Amino acid sequence: MNRLNRLFGIQIVSIVAALFGEVLASEPLVTAAVAVFALAVVAAFAQMTGELLIGLTRIRIPDTATDRRR
Secondary structure, eight states: OHHHHHHHHHHHHHHHHHHHHHHHTOHHHHHHHHHHHHHHHHHHHHHHHHHHHHHHHHOOOOOOHHHHHO
C-alpha cells in the first residue's frame, strides 16, 4: 500500500506543479507535470492490477465435491 500512497502523492504534486506552471506561463513545467502525472496514473493502475492478480491466486476455494458425495 505504501507504493500506491507514493504514487498518489506524486499525482497530487504533479497536478499542483501543472497549476503553478499555468500561473507562471511556463510551458516546460506544465509539460513535465502532465507527463509525470500520466506516468504515475499508469503505474498506479499497474500496481493495483498486480495486487489484484496476486490476491486472486491466493484465494483457496474449498472443495465441495467431496461433501456432495456423502
